[in-house]
Amino acid sequence: DAKTTQPNSMESNEEEPVHLPCNHSTISGTDYIHWYRQLPSQGPEYVIHGLTSNVNNRMASLAIAEDRKSSTLILHRATLRDAAVYYCILIALLTGGGADGLTFGKGTHLIIQP
Amino acid sequence: NAGVTQTPKFRILKIGQSMTLQCTQDMNHNYMYWYRQDPGMGLKLIYYSVGAGITDKGEVPNGYNVSRSTTEDFPLRLELAAPSQTSVYFCATGHNEKLFFGSGTQLSVL
Numbered sequence: 001d002a003k004t005t006q007p008n009s010m011e012s013n014e015e016e017p018v019h020l021p022c023n024h025s026t027i028s029g030t031d032y033i034h035w036y037r038q039l040p041s042q043g044p045e046y047v048i049h050g051l052t053s054n055v056n057n058r059m060a061s062l063a064i065a066e067d068r069k070s071s072t073l074i075l076h077r078a079t080l081r082d083a084a085v086y087y088c089i090l091i092a093l094l095t096g097g098g099a100d101g102l103t104f105g106k107g108t109h110l111i112i113q114p
Numbered sequence: 115n116a117g118v119t120q121t122p123k124f125r126i127l128k129i130g131q132s133m134t135l136q137c138t139q140d141m142n143h144n145y146m147y148w149y150r151q152d153p154g155m156g157l158k159l160i161y162y163s164v165g166a167g168i169t170d171k172g173e174v175p176n177g178y179n180v181s182r183s184t185t186e187d188f189p190l191r192l193e194l195a196a197p198s199q200t201s202v203y204f205c206a207t208g209h210n211e212k213l214f215f216g217s218g219t220q221l222s223v224l
Contacts, residue, residue, distance in 0.1 A: 032211075034211075036213075041218075042215075042217060042218070043118075043204045043206070043215025043216055043217055043218055044157070044204075044206075044213070044215050045214075045215065046211075046212045046213065046214075049211060049212075087156070093211070099145065099164060099209065100159075100162060100170065100172075101147050101149075101159040101162050101172055102159075102213060103159075104149075104156035104157040104158075105156050106154075106155065106156050107156060
């Protein structure tokens with residue numbers, strides 16, 4: 001799986017939108033972009049994933065650049081409960097990638113100020 | 115529907131002791147995974163299994179053993195515990211699009 005680059009930490013205010021960037025300049029055509037987050041003292045949880053088009057679900061939105069070399073996870077209205085480490089991971093789903101486990105980097109530590 | 119259940123939640127071991135970390139899933143997934151997470155770091159894959167009777171090494175398998183006799187259970191065995199194995203251990207199940215993680219076992223080896 002190709003590598004991703006994320007900022008070590010970001011800070012935002014409660015009830016404001018948060019844009020978490022991820023660079024993946026070596027992404028291949030079969031790589032899906034996945035986001036997980038890890039709340040304090042918990043295991044990671046799935047947030048969202050996409051291939052080319054922007055995606056929305058109840059937790060967040062995923063905006064994917066046209067050349068797919070970067071993506072942004074958008075939390076529309078951050079709450080204190082969104083304070084977590086957010087991981088951006090590429091998975092070659094179409095060629096069986098991910099079956100042998102996901103590769104987690106250090107992620108972005110999101111701090112939410114009240 | 116409990117998802118992924120890990121026991122114990124906390125454990126302190128002395129150097130050289132052995133123990134088994136238990137992981138059970140009720141989601142009927144074939145794939146199961148064991149990760150460890152050191153402070154301030156991302157997760158590293160220890161072992162994984164694609165189905166009952168099949169296991170494979172991940173990135174950091176040394177010092178650990180696993181077995182997969184049923185779809186539901188995937189225990190992780192530590193033989194001769196060492197301080198370097200002090201970590202938080204997470205079990206996960208699922209496949210490709212989505213993994214589901216347990217709440218973790220915090221292990222200290224002193």
